[in-house]
Amino acid sequence: MNVLIYLVPMALLLGLTGLAGFLWSLKSGQYDDLDGAALRILPDDDIEN
Amino acid sequence: MAETLDLSMFVERGAAGASHMTLAVEGVACAGCIRKIENGLTKLPGVIDARINFTQRRLAVDWRDDEIDAAGIIKAIEGIGYQAHPFAPERVEADDSAQAKWLLKCLAVAGFAAMNVMLLSISVWAGNVSDMTQETRDLFHWLSALIALPAAAYAGQPFFRSALRALRARQLNMDVPISLGVVLALALSVFETATHAAHAYFDSAIMLLFFLLCGRYLDLAMRRKTRVFAGNLASLKAEFAHRLEASGELTQVPVAALNPGDRVLVRPGERIPADGAILGGTSEIDESLVTGETLPRAVGAGTTVYAGSINVTGALTLRVTAAGAGTLVEEVERLLDKAIAAKSQTVRLADRAAQFYAPVVHATAALTAIGWLIAGASLHDSIVIAIAVLIITCPCALALAIPAVQVVAAGSLFRGGVILNGGNAIERLAEVDTIVFDKTGTLTLPDPGVDETTDINPDILERAARLALSSRHPLAAALARRARERIPYSGAVEEPGQGVRAVIDGEEARLGSAKFCGPAVPEQPMAARDSTASFITFARGGKTATFAIRQVLRPDAIAVAKALMARGLHLIVLSGDRPAAVAPVANELGIGDCRAGLKPAEKIAVIYALRAQGRRVLMVGDGLNDAPALAAAHASLSPVTAAHLTQAHADALFLGDHLKPVLRAVVVARRARSLMKQNLALAVIYNALAVPVAIAGLVTPLIAAVAMSGSSMLVTLNALRARLAADGDLVPAAVDRLPSPDSNRNAMSAAAASLSSVPFPKLAAKATPRPLVEDISA
Numbered sequence: 001m002n003v004l005i006y007l008v009p010m011a012l013l014l015g016l017t018g019l020a021g022f023l024w025s026l027k028s029g030q031y032d033d034l035d036g037a038a039l040r041i042l043p044d045d046d047i048e049n
Numbered sequence: 050m051a052e053t054l055d056l057s058m059f060v061e062r063g064a065a066g067a068s069h070m071t072l073a074v075e076g077v078a079c080a081g082c083i084r085k086i087e088n089g090l091t092k093l094p095g096v097i098d099a100r101i102n103f104t105q106r107r108l109a110v111d112w113r114d115d116e117i118d119a120a121g122i123i124k125a126i127e128g129i130g131y132q133a134h135p136f137a138p139e140r141v142e143a144d145d146s147a148q149a150k151w152l153l154k155c156l157a158v159a160g161f162a163a164m165n166v167m168l169l170s171i172s173v174w175a176g177n178v179s180d181m182t183q184e185t186r187d188l189f190h191w192l193s194a195l196i197a198l199p200a201a202a203y204a205g206q207p208f209f210r211s212a213l214r215a216l217r218a219r220q221l222n223m224d225v226p227i228s229l230g231v232v233l234a235l236a237l238s239v240f241e242t243a244t245h246a247a248h249a250y251f252d253s254a255i256m257l258l259f260f261l262l263c264g265r266y267l268d269l270a271m272r273r274k275t276r277v278f279a280g281n282l283a284s285l286k287a288e289f290a291h292r293l294e295a296s297g298e299l300t301q302v303p304v305a306a307l308n309p310g311d312r313v314l315v316r317p318g319e320r321i322p323a324d325g326a327i328l329g330g331t332s333e334i335d336e337s338l339v340t341g342e343t344l345p346r347a348v349g350a351g352t353t354v355y356a357g358s359i360n361v362t363g364a365l366t367l368r369v370t371a372a373g374a375g376t377l378v379e380e381v382e383r384l385l386d387k388a389i390a391a392k393s394q395t396v397r398l399a400d401r402a403a404q405f406y407a408p409v410v411h412a413t414a415a416l417t418a419i420g421w422l423i424a425g426a427s428l429h430d431s432i433v434i435a436i437a438v439l440i441i442t443c444p445c446a447l448a449l450a451i452p453a454v455q456v457v458a459a460g461s462l463f464r465g466g467v468i469l470n471g472g473n474a475i476e477r478l479a480e481v482d483t484i485v486f487d488k489t490g491t492l493t494l495p496d497p498g499v500d501e502t503t504d505i506n507p508d509i510l511e512r513a514a515r516l517a518l519s520s521r522h523p524l525a526a527a528l529a530r531r532a533r534e535r536i537p538y539s540g541a542v543e544e545p546g547q548g549v550r551a552v553i554d555g556e557e558a559r560l561g562s563a564k565f566c567g568p569a570v571p572e573q574p575m576a577a578r579d580s581t582a583s584f585i586t587f588a589r590g591g592k593t594a595t596f597a598i599r600q601v602l603r604p605d606a607i608a609v610a611k612a613l614m615a616r617g618l619h620l621i622v623l624s625g626d627r628p629a630a631v632a633p634v635a636n637e638l639g640i641g642d643c644r645a646g647l648k649p650a651e652k653i654a655v656i657y658a659l660r661a662q663g664r665r666v667l668m669v670g671d672g673l674n675d676a677p678a679l680a681a682a683h684a685s686l687s688p689v690t691a692a693h694l695t696q697a698h699a700d701a702l703f704l705g706d707h708l709k710p711v712l713r714a715v716v717v718a719r720r721a722r723s724l725m726k727q728n729l730a731l732a733v734i735y736n737a738l739a740v741p742v743a744i745a746g747l748v749t750p751l752i753a754a755v756a757m758s759g760s761s762m763l764v765t766l767n768a769l770r771a772r773l774a775a776d777g778d779l780v781p782a783a784v785d786r787l788p789s790p791d792s793n794r795n796a797m798s799a800a801a802a803s804l805s806s807v808p809f810p811k812l813a814a815k816a817t818p819r820p821l822v823e824d825i826s827a
Contacts, residue, residue: 004185004188008192011168012165012196015161015164015165018161019158019161022157023154023157026150026153026154026157031153032102032104033102033103033104033105034104035103035104036083036101036102036103036104039079039080039083039103040080040083042080043081043084045084
């Protein structure tokens with residue numbers, strides 16, 4: 001069972017990374033306009049010919 | 050006349066001339082609209098940033114003051130093809146948004162902890178029936194404690210704080226047993242872990258928090274959605290006044306910026322922006338929004354007038370006053386205060402359940418411990434079993450049972466054009482057995498329309514309606530709404546107080562009073578026998594037509610009245626209008642019980658009398674005179690066109706030209722209430738099954754986890770039925786034409802259409818009234 005010594009911390013670290021990512025995205029306002037985000041990907045005027 | 054526009058109350062000033070403003074935008078429907086507005090604005094000199102929040106239909110603009118101003122930005126948006134209305138952000142909304150973020154953070158932390166603790170717990174459950182060593186199990190339990198304790202301390206705050214508040218006020222709410230259950234479960238688990246026991250309840254405690262936070266967040270999200278929408282509506286409705294400055298100049302200011310003592314100019318066809326006394330000018334004013342009376346009243350210097358009245362004929366100058374003693378507004382406010390003070394506080398279903406539930410649960414746990422002690426169990430075992438009882442009865446399902454139904458029902462009402470002001474309105478709407486309607490603006494449309502009972506030649510109507518587009522007179526405005534082609538005739542001339550004339554296809558046409566249309570026109574033959582209508586005459590090429598303009602019923606009023614009566618509701622009409630105008634409306638709807646000519650005090654007296662008979666009254670009204678009755682009634686509804694004070698006292702607002710939302714509100718609320726009761730029953734059944742198992746000492750963490758998540762899902766799924774049921778079985782399909790406000794856009798347009806004659810500042814000099822955004826019957 002010695003494998004647990006690094007498996008458990010790794011699992012926790014991965015989970016914490018996900019949590020940190022979510023909190024960052026919340027803080028940077030990515031959930032303020034969910035409907036708008038779905039539409040903003042449609043126009044392709046950012047592509048240069 | 051050049052008139053400056055003062056929007057300073059909407060603009061936030063930053064450092065170095067940087068300014069910020071939020072606007073509600075109408076008609077944004079697709080990705081193209083977002084791009085057009087954002088690109089169009091950022092191209093302007095001085096604009097730093099423009100960003101649309103599509104979910105909220107709002108636009109945030111930042112600019113530098115020295116290059117462009119707020120009015121210039123609104124004009125630019127108009128140039129791009131959209132209507133934008135400046136928006137004064139409310140504090141409630143900002144608070145809500147902060148609260149939502151906080152709940153979401155708690156939810157994320159609880160979710161993370163629940164998943165990781167469950168990972169460890171399942172290993173322990175599996176290990177307990179196979180070959181796990183005690184050391185490994187202890188390690189897993191300590192790891193669980195490491196994750197669960199900080200997570201619960203953070204994510205449990207919404208419940209702990211609310212429970213403490215309730216306890217300080219010497220009350221019990223649902224958060225008290227929740228907090229107690231979570232804290233005890235964690236404490237017990239730590240103790241068990243330290244003594245190398247086989248069971249720990251970390252997963253139960255944290256999962257409970259996760260489920261409950263989901264419910265809290267959804268509840269808040271629904272409330273935020275309706276509040277944002279109501280905020281947009283308010284800015285759409287925001288009215289502007291022409292203020293006469295000391296220098297004699299005219300400034301357009303938002304009505305909210307008017308102060309007592311200001312002098313205001315009100316042109317014909319405009320709404321009177323504030324209560325005041327007339328300084329100069331004579332006119333007739335339509336006070337139907339104030340008193341329900343549909344006949345215009347003649348006013349002159351010295352007369353007191355009320356906000357919301359429409360100035361019909363001549364320009365008026367008035368001095369804004371605070372409501373003085375003896376005025377109608379003062380009487381209404383006095384009645385309102387009394388009504389609010391006398392209003393019996395209805396205890397909400399959830400709180401009633403909590404007050405009953407918490408003592409029972411805590412007594413059961415205590416009795417269990419005592420029982421086991423008497424039966425000879427050790428102190429440790431007795432306490433462990435008692436705490437297991439508390440954990441299993443932790444009101445997870447109970448705390449979700451009612452909010453879940455409320456969220457689903459509020460969403461269903463929102464789609465049906467009903468905007469709730471508060472959460473417990475649903476319960477009160479469901480208990481209603483009598484509905485009292487106001488007439489003017491509630492059963493009838495807020496604006497008068499063309500009477501269609503007589504035959505009208507469609508060609509003549511179209512010409513007359515197009516000619517009416519060039520007039521500001523309210524009668525002409527009613528006719529103008531019928532124009533299919535919304536382009537005014539060029540060269541149309543309005544002669545104030547008489548009518549409009551223009552040359553159409555080579556022949557002169559006139560629209561206005563019979564006298565104005567020429568000596569050949571007979572003096573309104575219908576007027577003698579019909580006192581409820583006003584008449585407007587159209588003449589062209591020797592032919593004349595007279596249109597009757599009157600209050601018309603909402604298009605589905607008859608069907609809705611029938612459907613309401615079929616559901617066992619008693620309908621009553623109480624109106625401030627003359628009996629001659631009220632009786633025909635009540636007759637047409639088949640409502641026998643109707644009273645006319647009532648003053649606000651008499652309306653409220655009728656409500657009290659009904660209440661004394663044990664009836665629960667739903668009051669539906671829009672006038673200022675209805676406000677006290679709305680506050681006194683068990684539940685209340687207002688159309689969105691209602692006076693400001695009246696809206697503030699209604700439980701819910703409804704949108705559009707139809708009366709159907711009233712029916713929908715009652716049907717959805719009744720359905721929701723029965724589902725709430727079902728859910729409470731489900732929670733009781735769950736407890737009846739689980740508690741004996743817990744008392745017997747047979748509850749393991751595995752059983753607790755399965756029982757809690759199972760019961761939560763059951764009540765949530767049951768709540769979803771509020772939505773399935775709400776969308777069918779209302780009224781016959783023929784009247785089922787409510788503009789489906791499935792998206793904000795449609796609802797906004799419907800609202801905009803019903804908010805006619807809102808004088809928005811015209812930045813360019815235009816001869817025509819602003820056309821309605823969209824005719825909802827189109």
